[in-house]
Amino acid sequence: MRPETEAELAEMIAGATGPLRIRGGGTRDVGRAVAGDVLETGGLSGIRLYEPGALTMVAGAGTPLAEIETALAAEGQRLAFEPGDWRGLLGSAGESTLGGVVAANASGPRRVTVGAARDFMLGVRFVDGTGRIVKNGGRVMKNVTGYDLVKLMSGSWGTLGVLSEVSFKVLPKPEAVGVLLCEGLDDGTAIAALSRALGSPWEVSGAAHLQRGLDGAPVTMIRVEGLEGSVAYRCGQLQRLLKDVGDFVVERDPERTTAGWQYIRDVVPFHGRDGEVWRLSVTPGEAPGTVAQLEGVEAVYDWGGGLVWLLAPEGTPMRDAVKRGHATLFRASAERRTEGALFPPQPAPLAALEAGLRGKFDPRGILNPGLMG
Template sequence: MRPETEAELAEMIAAAKGPLRIRGGGTREVGRPVEGAALETGGLSGISLYEPGALTMVAGAGTPLAEIEAALAAEGQRLAFEPGDWRGLLGTEGQSTIGGVVAANASGPRRVTIGACRDFMLGVRFVDGAGHVVKNGGRVMKNVTGYDLVKLMSGAWGTLGVLSEVSFKVLPQPEATGVLLCEGLSDAAAIAALSRALGSPWEVSGAAHLHRGVDGAPVTMIRVEGLENAVAYRCDRLQALLADVGTFTVERDPERTAAGWRHIRDVVPFQGRDGEVWRLSVTPSEAPGIVAQLEGVEAVYDWGGGLVWLLAPEGTDVRRVLRSGHATLFRASAVRRAAEPVFAPQPSPLAALEAGLRAKFDPRQILNPGLMG
């Protein structure tokens, strides 16, 4: 099924007799396998409103992400939250859609300082599990009373409703970028340095450490963006701040800096390699100790250590070493994903709240049933 309008989408959901497997571009195959009829949103495509002066855009949920980014780039603007391209990591094809990005709350390295995808959403239109069209939010950032369905739908993975349209805030492209690089730091030393940089007044927009950088060696990376002179000054200040940690060089070439952060954003070190991929959200200071307790793993630390991507041998029980935070089994075989809770099991109060929301928005339990279970 591939509706071309929101009305068709509502009719298809209302008429469904069984489970529906919701698909945007098919690039983010995460979660437990869903058995059901495929419902594709790619027909709900097109940018219906773009006001560069107001930094806002409205687009159909099935609009390719590449089309969104091209339109923004033509005006010297960008998506603030830097969504990753997970096709290489997950072994998927197709084109990522803006609705899929929102449904996954896909947020890249810039999230550590600027916020997540949900923080830039202004409004949504979606169809719930009963076939009702629901609208929430608008085209400007404002405080509202009642349910904030805009944020609720961001990260729901299509289990509460099928997005038909999204509106969001965008930001200008920076004039310049500088990246501080240091090779050979231990995980603990690297995370301590990233924390110090993020706590400084020098407006860091990316902070990462990789076991395997672009050239294969461990590398610690700190990004600064903004006006040319300001970037140069802030890079100098950060070098002085971290002089006791190691020698940080500065990369200013636009192509090289962009490639380096795509390497992190898209988790390139784990692409095309055997093993399971876990995604951990933890306290940065605890991250190196967690990784050290797991045998045979490789790590990509993002968000100053608050996000950890792990490449682990098949069957690794990552959750056994977590004292806090949560872990998602991001990539594994269908058999493993069917047997293991993919998303972190919730405490009883939160699980009850989630169940209540799903009963309200999808009373027949037909939208991606079990995907997040």
């Protein structure tokens, strides 16, 4: 099924007699496999409104992300939350769509300063599990009463409704970028240095540590963005702040800095390699110790995003290791994806609230049933 209009989408969902597998571009195959008729949103495509002066855009949920980024780049603007391209990580194909980004709340290293994808959403239109068309929000930021459906739909993975249109905020591209690089730090030292940089007044917009960089050695990265003079000054201040940690050199070449952060954003070190991929969210003090107690794992610390990506042998008891925090199984064998919880288990009160919301918006339980179970 591939609706071309919101009305067709509502009609298809209302007339569904069984489970529906919601599909945007097919690039974010995360969670338990859903058995059901495929409902594709690619026909709900196109930029409906773009006001560069107001920093807002409205587009159909099936609009390719590349189309949106091209339109923004022509005006010197961008999606500041830098959604990742997970195709290489997950071994998927297709073309990422706006709706898929919102449904996954896909956000990159810059979330430390600007927020996640959900923080840029101004309004949504979607069809719930009964076939009802729902609208919430608009084209400006404002206070809301009742359900904040804009944020509720972000990260819901298509289990509460099928997005048809999204309005969102964009930001200008910075004039300059500087990246501080240091090789050879162990995990504990690197995380302490990144935490110190993030806690400084120098407006760090990305902080990461790889256990194995391109040349095989550990590499620690700190990003600064803004006006040319400001970037140069803040990079110098960060070098002085961290001089007792190691020799941080500054990279200013735009192509190299962009490629370096795409490497972190897309978790490129784990592309095409055997093993499970987990995404952890733990406190700074516990992150190195959590990783160290696991055998045979490799870590990418997207510390500006508050995340640790782990490549681990199949069957690694990750939830036993993560005492305080969250662990999501992003990539695993088909058999493994049928076992246990792939998303972090919810405490009983939150699980009850979540069940109530699903009962409200999808009373028949037909939208991506079991995907997050």
